Amino acid sequence: MKNDIKHQARSGWRRFVMMAMLVHAVPTALVLPSLAAHGAEAAKPASKPNVLIILADDMGYGDPGCYNPHSKIATPNIDRLAREGIRFTDAHAPGPLCHASRYGLMTGRYPLRTDVSKWAKRPLIEAGQVTIASLLKSQGYRAAMVGKWHLGFQQNGYDKVLAGGPVDRGFNSFFGFRASTDIPPYFYLRGDLALTPPTSEIAEHHTEGLARIQGEFWLGGGIAPGLELKDVLPRLTDEAIAVIRDHAKSSAAKPLMLYFAPTGPHTPWLPSPEFQGRSKAGMYGDFATMVDAMIGRVLQALKDTKLADNTLVIFTSDNGPVWYPEDVKRTGHDSVGGLRGMKNSLWEGGHRMPFISRWPGKVKPGSTSAQLICFTDLMATLAEVTQARLPSEADHDSISFLPILLGTQPENKPVRESLIIGKSIRSGPWKWIEGREPEFFMRPGSPIVPALNEPPGQLYNLNEDPGETNNLAAGKGEIVIRLQSELARILAATSPRP
Numbered sequence: 001m002k003n004d005i006k007h008q009a010r011s012g013w014r015r016f017v018m019m020a021m022l023v024h025a026v027p028t029a030l031v032l033p034s035l036a037a038h039g040a041e042a043a044k045p046a047s048k049p050n051v052l053i054i055l056a057d058d059m060g061y062g063d064p065g066c067y068n069p070h071s072k073i074a075t076p077n078i079d080r081l082a083r084e085g086i087r088f089t090d091a092h093a094p095g096p097l098c099h100a101s102r103y104g105l106m107t108g109r110y111p112l113r114t115d116v117s118k119w120a121k122r123p124l125i126e127a128g129q130v131t132i133a134s135l136l137k138s139q140g141y142r143a144a145m146v147g148k149w150h151l152g153f154q155q156n157g158y159d160k161v162l163a164g165g166p167v168d169r170g171f172n173s174f175f176g177f178r179a180s181t182d183i184p185p186y187f188y189l190r191g192d193l194a195l196t197p198p199t200s201e202i203a204e205h206h207t208e209g210l211a212r213i214q215g216e217f218w219l220g221g222g223i224a225p226g227l228e229l230k231d232v233l234p235r236l237t238d239e240a241i242a243v244i245r246d247h248a249k250s251s252a253a254k255p256l257m258l259y260f261a262p263t264g265p266h267t268p269w270l271p272s273p274e275f276q277g278r279s280k281a282g283m284y285g286d287f288a289t290m291v292d293a294m295i296g297r298v299l300q301a302l303k304d305t306k307l308a309d310n311t312l313v314i315f316t317s318d319n320g321p322v323w324y325p326e327d328v329k330r331t332g333h334d335s336v337g338g339l340r341g342m343k344n345s346l347w348e349g350g351h352r353m354p355f356i357s358r359w360p361g362k363v364k365p366g367s368t369s370a371q372l373i374c375f376t377d378l379m380a381t382l383a384e385v386t387q388a389r390l391p392s393e394a395d396h397d398s399i400s401f402l403p404i405l406l407g408t409q410p411e412n413k414p415v416r417e418s419l420i421i422g423k424s425i426r427s428g429p430w431k432w433i434e435g436r437e438p439e440f441f442m443r444p445g446s447p448i449v450p451a452l453n454e455p456p457g458q459l460y461n462l463n464e465d466p467g468e469t470n471n472l473a474a475g476k477g478e479i480v481i482r483l484q485s486e487l488a489r490i491l492a493a494t495s496p497r498p
Contacts, residue, residue: 048139048386049359050311051257052302053132053378055105056291057098057148057180057266059317062337063288064354072280072333073288077296078356081315085358086367086405092374092419092426093319094397096343096350098180098266099124099150101318101375106131106151106169108379108398110420112491119152119179123164130391132379133170136257139386142247145171146240147261149189150179158185158222159197167191171259175239181229182213182267184221188235198222205268207283213322215283217267230270232263237294241301248305256307260298264291267322281333284323312385313358316375319343320350340468346424346433347468363405371409372416372426373401381405418486425487429463432473432483459483 062068064075066082067089094104099119100111107125114124125131133143145166153162166174175190185198202223207215218229240260247256264270264287271278271286275293279285295315302308320343323335341347355373357363380398383390390396399416403409419426423434434457455473459480462468473480 048141048255050255050302050307051136051141051382051385052298052311052313053105053257053259054295054298054313054315055102055147055259055261056295056315056317057261057263058319058321058343059265059288059291059354060321060323060335060337060342061339061349061352061354062334063265063321064292066356067354068334068337070334071337072331073285073292074279075289075292077292077299078315078354081299081313081356081358082366084360084365085313085356085363086369088355088357088373088404089368089370090372091316091353091355092372092421093317093351093353094374094376094421096319096345096421098148098318099152101351102150102261104397105318105375105378106133108132108376108396110376110397112420112422113397119150121152122154123152123169125151125164125169127164127168129169130379130395131170132382133166133257133259135170135379135383135388135390136255136386137170137172139255139388141255141257141386143171143257143259144243144247145174145176145259145261146243147176147236147259148180148263149174149176149261153178153192158187158194162189162192162194165189165192173243176236176261177232177263180266181232181263182218184219185223186218186221186227186229187224188227194224196224196226198224200225207269210283211322211324213267214327215267215269229268230272233270233290233294234272236260236262237297240298244298244301244305244307248307262291262294264288264294265321279333281331281335284321284327284335285331285333309360311359312362314356314378316355317353319353320345338467341437346422346437348462348466351421357405359405364407367407369404370411371401371404372414372419373399373404374416374419377401377416420487420490423487423491425483425490426462427483427486429461430479430483431458431460431462431468432480432487433458434484434487455480457484 063073064078065071066079066087093101095101095111100116103111103116103124116124137143149165154164187198188195200223202220204220205216205218206212243258265284269283269287271290275286275290278289302311321335322343328334336349339349339352341349343350376397377399379396380400381402384400384402401415425432457473458471459473459476460468
């Protein structure tokens with residue numbers, strides 16, 4: 001408790017100084033739209049829904065039972081969300097890796113707009129860049145984040161302020177982890193300060209009989225004294241529940257935006273004793289079942305505080321799982337649900353995600369949609385929900401799917417015409433991938449140059465071949481040329497949506 005008070009005091013003073021500097025440093029044109037929107041809407045905050053975004057970590061399209069009737073993993077809470085809301089079957093992360101995907105979710109921009117590799121040393125989101133948190137905060141929301149950030153900090157030592165994180169990019173509060181629980185150093189942050197700096201050391205660990213990056217895998221490095229990696233997921237869940245309860249007690253008239261980013265079922269797979277053996281998919285399945293239970297606890301807190309009926313809930317995962325074909329043979333569980341590929345793949349298994357939305361009185365329970373959407377679309381959707389002003393189209397790659405949620409968009413009329421993920425493009429049923437995909441995550445990573453008698457890339461009709469088994473590039477030259485041209489034009493552009 002003393003540490004928390006000290007952190008809040010130091011963090012609060014820093015933000016006061018930074019705000020004073022920003023008032024003089026930020027151009028008026030960048031400040032006034034946000035302030036004007038806030039003033040116009042502040043009188044009627046109760047008319048806006050609370051927003052809860054739950055982003056699981058490395059959960060595959062075929063893990064939840066509502067997406068895969070043959071799943072070996074029990075996910076009763078996610079399945080109940082699907083029964084009570086709408087389930088999207090063609091929703092995508094904007095990148096097949098954690099930091100790329102989260103950048104797109106937070107900013108509404110394709111990850112190709114920045115160098116996502118710099119996350120380990122500096123923030124991926126620039127100062128003043130609009131995020132879904134800053135957008136909703138401008139509309140009178142209390143914006144809170146609990147969980148995995150993985151979008152970088154300005155690092156000058158872990159005993160000092162870690163600038164450029166959630167509280168500097170739109171959130172009122174943050175409790176969580178710098179990155180994954182297999183990437184050191186390991187420590188909790190509250191606001192922009194380490195709760196306890198990582199002054200101890202932990203050795204690298206692997207699970208015998210599994211791939212190097214599976215099981216109880218973590219890299220060695222710094223760790224906060226007393227921190228146990230097995231306790232991180234329950235601790236984050238407790239913090240998310242505390243945010244909900246505190247909000248209900250102190251500011252129920254003001255809408256809440258909570259971004260809950262649990263650290264599972266990403267490695268290390270560390271199910272608590274009560275979840276061990278609960279699935280038929282080994283350690284991974286047990287840990288995914290535990291993640292589902294933690295989601296259930298958070299949803300129950302919404303219900304207990306009587307906030308559920310006025311809350312838009314969005315559940316999804318950041319990218320595909322680390323699940324090899326030999327894992328499917330070993331367990332009988334297909335974590336990507338019949339798709340091809342996995343984490344770090346441009347094939348569908350790397351980025352097609354479970355995506356569910358519940359909004360009582362607005363979203364038809366038990367409905368489904370095959371509309372193409374992307375995480376970047378949360379920016380435009382939440383802007384439309386709250387009647388907030390979006391940045392200009394040159395600053396985002398976001399298209400609102402609110403009409404789909406409300407049931408007013410015909411299924412045969414797409415809200416999104418195309419989607420870019422890395423060096424691939426989707427347009428209608430057609431998907432083009434430049435070059436040949438590496439087989440699996442952490443194996444030779446750069447695209448393989450095709451042989452002389454092979455097509456220069458891959459073309460699939462996903463309506464007819466969602467498993468991407470039949471490369472049509474050799475016989476569909478006109479489609480290939482059109483998609484290559486469009487992909488090249490967007491990749492070469494200096495701003496979104498040229």
